[in-house]
Amino acid sequence: MSQVEISEAFQLPEGSAVKLRGWVASKSEVGGIIFITLRDGTGYIQAAGKKGVIGEEDFQRLKRVTKETAVELEGSIRVDKRAPKGREVAIKSLSIIALADKWPITKSAVKSTSFLYDYRHLSIRGRKASAVIKIRWGIMKAAIEFFSQRGYCLISSPTIVQSACEGGATLFELDYFGQKAYLSQSAQFYEEAAICALGKVFILQPAFRAEKSKTPKHLTEFWMIEAEKAFMDQEENMKLQEDLITYICNRVVEDCKEELEVLGRRFKPPEPPFPRITYDEVLKFASEQNLGFKWGEDIPTVVETLLSKSQTKPFFITDYPLSARSFYHMTKPDNENITLSADLIAPEGHGEIATGGQRIHDYQTLLKRIESQELPMENFRWYLELRRYGMPPHSGFGVGVERLTKWVAGLKHIRAASLFPRTPTRVNP
């Protein structure tokens, strides 16, 4: 009698004696026979206990078992086409490890988004919720592999900071022993400092945005994959993003086959190169659809969504106006109003998943930019100072992990990509 995980139980020959531990995902009683579906994080397997075959005491215990009770059972593997996946465990004995109260998440509860997220600490036990979290892990794992293979160094930047990478209005403020401090929106500035020591770096850590954005693609706390490399121009930067996304998608399709199946997601990894569309071309496209906007403004969601739905693989929107970008962006050599930056947009209407660009490496240029945008110089002192000590041209990008998960897993809302999502209306559980 060996202790095995459920995934292993499917590999063993018929008749093998096994001991399994897990939770009762479902139970049904049919007279003298009781079926439970056991879950242990590695899979699901049906176990059947028949009156007369197992002892009366064990049968009574099996009767008392409720949904989500933690149990340990002993039995033997048997093949039966009536069982899901054609296999089950014939129970010989069962013990209750931790009895569960009446389980609040019922079939009808699935209809209620707010209920499911109020009970997220419990509802994550569902097949779909677990599948999404495993896909998210698959994405992170693949990203780590990708950068590791290319010699990038993982760094960690502080999440408590004093200066903003993006707009100041979207920072979570906190009291740092009497001083104002903020939760970081991005690790970019710290990565820029780090490249002069390490050459090429990446991070995998949370970012915070105090945007009251109630949309299917916004979280207030989310994880980012960010990379920065010295001597890398914007062209190479886009190629790197292409390679990263392609690598991740291929790995996930390979590693998370079952999870994608549980979600009913037929996902085909994209083939590079990804199409590139300039901002001006987007503006022209929008005007043709009667959705025109002013040059220099950000691209409206309707336009981005429409474009995104017309594509079958991710694509870049390049050549953003400086007015729609943060101060640190480098502009084109022949046009100081257009930045060397690009957004990476996922297809099928999922929208933006990454932003990247070439940063200003010249001291005077950055100084003038900070002054012209009337930004608080003292906050950017060290960032600017980097440019006095051998800062080469460099570029980088940031990918939203949950946004990428949303696209790969085919989710309707980004909150499903987070174990305990933080949105403007939710900080609990």
Add this chain to the structure above:
RNA sequence: GCCGCCGUAGCUCAGCGUGGUAGAGCAGCUGGCUGUUAACCAGUUGGUCGUCGGUUCAAGUCCGACCGGCGGCGCCA
């Protein structure tokens, strides 16, 4: 910040127009059934109708304010 929708049993909802003291399905519980897969059959428990205030003999229902959630916009990964 703006626009729209919704808060009634553990869950999903009906009841509100025409005010008279709460109802269904599911879940739970009890019993039956030796192959369930969203099991089935019979019985049954369960509610200060989001909160506060107002009108009224009487408010789940009418009026007002507030709170909470959901969908969308703007903004962004």
